[in-house]
Amino acid sequence: MFWLEIVEAMVEMRSPNIRCTTLLVILGSLALGTSARAVEKSAARPNILFIFTDDQSHRSVGCYPQAHPWVKTPHIDRLAAEGVRFEYAYVGTWCMPSRAQMLTGLHPHAIASMEMSGPYPGSSYDPARCRFWPAEFRRAGYCTGMIGKWHTGGDTGFGRDWDYQAVWNHAIKAPGCNEYYNNQPVSINGAPAEIVPGYSTDNYTGWAVDFIRGTNRDPGKPWYLWLCYGAVHGPYTPAKRHAGDYSDTPPVPVPEDIYPPRPTKPRYMQQYGVWKRSANGRPVRGKSTLDDAVRKYNRAVRALDEGVGKLIAALEETGQRDNTLVVYTSDQGFAWGQHGYAWKYGPYDANLRVPLIVSMPGSVPQGQVCPHPVGGLDLIPTFFATAGVRVPWDMHGHDLSALLENPSAEWPHPVLLEQTRWFYGADTRRVPPPQEARWSGVPWWVSLRQGRYKYIRTLEADEIEELYDLSVDPQELHNLATEPEFQERLADYRRQCLAELARTEAEMVENLPAVRSGAGRE
Numbered sequence: 087m088f089w090l091e092i093v094e095a096m097v098e099m100r101s102p103n104i105r106c107t108t109l110l111v112i113l114g115s116l117a118l119g120t121s122a123r124a125v126e127k128s129a130a131r132p133n134i135l136f137i138f139t140d141d142q143s144h145r146s147v148g149c150y151p152q153a154h155p156w157v158k159t160p161h162i163d164r165l166a167a168e169g170v171r172f173e174y175a176y177v178g179t180w181c182m183p184s185r186a187q188m189l190t191g192l193h194p195h196a197i198a199s200m201e202m203s204g205p206y207p208g209s210s211y212d213p214a215r216c217r218f219w220p221a222e223f224r225r226a227g228y229c230t231g232m233i234g235k236w237h238t239g240g241d242t243g244f245g246r247d248w249d250y251q252a253v254w255n256h257a258i259k260a261p262g263c264n265e266y267y268n269n270q271p272v273s274i275n276g277a278p279a280e281i282v283p284g285y286s287t288d289n290y291t292g293w294a295v296d297f298i299r300g301t302n303r304d305p306g307k308p309w310y311l312w313l314c315y316g317a318v319h320g321p322y323t324p325a326k327r328h329a330g331d332y333s334d335t336p337p338v339p340v341p342e343d344i345y346p347p348r349p350t351k352p353r354y355m356q357q358y359g360v361w362k363r364s365a366n367g368r369p370v371r372g373k374s375t376l377d378d379a380v381r382k383y384n385r386a387v388r389a390l391d392e393g394v395g396k397l398i399a400a401l402e403e404t405g406q407r408d409n410t411l412v413v414y415t416s417d418q419g420f421a422w423g424q425h426g427y428a429w430k431y432g433p434y435d436a437n438l439r440v441p442l443i444v445s446m447p448g449s450v451p452q453g454q455v456c457p458h459p460v461g462g463l464d465l466i467p468t469f470f471a472t473a474g475v476r477v478p479w480d481m482h483g484h485d486l487s488a489l490l491e492n493p494s495a496e497w498p499h500p501v502l503l504e505q506t507r508w509f510y511g512a513d514t515r516r517v518p519p520p521q522e523a524r525w526s527g528v529p530w531w532v533s534l535r536q537g538r539y540k541y542i543r544t545l546e547a548d549e550i551e552e553l554y555d556l557s558v559d560p561q562e563l564h565n566l567a568t569e570p571e572f573q574e575r576l577a578d579y580r581r582q583c584l585a586e587l588a589r590t591e592a593e594m595v596e597n598l599p600a601v602r603s604g605a606g607r608e
Contacts (some may be wrong), residue, residue: 098160100491102397105578106289131308132449132473133410133474134411134550135298135311135412136465137313137315137400137412137413137415138606139318140181140316141318141319141417142416142441143419143444144439144440146383146387146420148160148162149163150441154338154380154384158391159387159388160386160391161398162414164395165398165414166453167442167446168480169442169444169452169453170443170444170445170490171454171455171456172443172455172461173446174535175441175459175460176438176460177417177438177462179418179503179504180225181237182263184510185237185466186211186510187463188417189247190481191228191479191481192590193482195504195506195511195590195594197214197344197349197510197511198510198511199211199216199510201509201510202514204283206288209237209257210239213246217478218247220232220310220312221243224249226473228310228473229304230247230248230310230312231302231310232253232311233251233253233290233312234313234605235254236250237257240255242276249304250275251273251275253272253277254271254275266286266316266319266321266323267317267386270316272289275474287315287325287386287390288318290315291393291397298397298400298404310473311468317390320385322382322385324386324388324389325539326375328385329385331381338376342563343425343426343563344369344376344426345426346359348425350568352544354544354546359430359527361376362426383422398412409600411445411449411450412443412445413443414441414443414444414445415465419435419436419438422436424436430606431505431525432528433531433533433542438503442460443548444464444486444490451492451493455493457493459501460486460501462484464484464499465483466481466483467481467483467485468483468487471485472487482502500535500582500586501535501536502586503532504530504531504592512593514593515593517594517597519548529545531547532545532583532587533583534579534582539556540556541553541576541579541582541583543580545598547599549599549602550568550578550601550602551567552565
């Protein structure tokens with residue numbers, strides 16, 4: 087039985103290097119008469135550092151070709167040079183569901199009991215029905231830590247899911263305080279929240295560096311740390327040391343469809359838009375110009391980049407760099423002018439596409455780019471494979487190990503995204519009427535990305551579908567769903583989207599509003 091468990095654990099491990107190292111550790115331990123339990127806790131088991139930012143577009147990271155040429159993120163760029171950068175990554179559509187997905191491995195339509203409750207952004211869930219997977223890592227011998235923004239209910243799971251927490255719980259409004267960047271109310275290990283002075287990005291980095299160095303964790307165990315920065319969410323407050331950065335940069339290019347109408351898009355997009363032309367012809371939103379907003383946003387990324395540098399330095403100084411899988415991504419992207427938005431939430435790449443970088447020297451190729459679209463839900467089974475821990479329930483993502491060994495390998499899996507506002511589980515069974523479903527004018531929708539094409543279905547009756555060829559139209563300006571010669575491909579992508587909803591047991595698949603005649607029917 088003991089040998090069977092060894093073989094199963096080795097098979098589940100992602101990297102051949104890790105498997106080989108583990109075998110040597112096992113054989114050495116057996117020679118010394120060490121118990122199986124001691125072998126399981128061996129330091130050869132990899133750590134996982136999951137860096138999760140907020141509202142960060144791929145355009146704010148210098149190693150992405152779409153970034154403004156003046157963007158400076160040397161430490162994140164170095165991480166990409168030492169790992170795999172995913173060109174097309176999609177995690178979620180806004181803060182709360184993105185985090186709920188990262189804790190469950192499930193799309194929102196399958197997350198039971200999660201709901202908004204009380205004044206926004208209050209939320210709750212039943213931990214007996216909505217299990218968070220870090221508890222499984224604890225049972226497998228990992229020390230689990232969570233630092234930063236929490237946005238999935240008043241119960242943060244300390245002692246059940248996490249061995250250590252330093253949490254700003256965004257789901258609970260502290261009187262007189264709802265600040266992303268300064269003087270936050272922070273709860274340490276489940277204790278009542280107390281105001282912690284200072285800049286939040288720096289505070290989170292400091293606590294994470296301490297954790298990496300061995301503070302607040304069992305040094306004899308491998309560890310998993312989920313570091314949830316609040317940056318670069320609005321109000322995009324930069325650290326004082328970065329307040330003058332990018333002041334002399336050239337004007338930001340104005341997106342082609344910043345102003346309506348957009349005749350080939352759904353009805354809500356015909357008039358959607360938050361930008362106006364100023365007297366000098368430049369876009370403004372309230373008192374903020376597009377140029378000032380984009381500069382401020384990117385200034386707030388500067389402290390994130392510095393934080394990555396400190397985290398990697400701590401791993402190197404403690405001898406853990408080669409044994410730690412480092413993942414850098416965000417809960418969703420953010421549009422600045424594209425399609426009229428200054429928001430996430432919309433179904434377009436400008437709103438949703440995030441940076442995704444994975445690094446582990448000796449186990450993950452260095453300096454390579456993966457061209458395949460992948461989803462945030464793919465990270466969770468990848469973590470389980472890396473740790474050699476069995477996945478505890480059917481999850482919706484796909485283990486990325488094959489792409490982390492060969493970024494150009496075949497990858498047949500589509501990426502499904504859905505926008506169901508703040509509805510989860512059984513509450514997504516039927517699409518509510520527009521007055522309940524829309525948020526700031528944007529309806530529910532589902533999308534599917536596979537290969538070069540992206541399909542979008544707005545979940546309102548008699549509405550047009552969308553199909554884009556991102557290889558020639560990365561800005562998603564030319565809706566192919568309106569063209570006769572693409573009706574066969576449109577029907578194929580519609581079928582793929584319905585199949586993916588069915589695979590992940592979305593009850594809404596039986597109740598979707600019909601699409602508009604002329605754009606193809608089911």
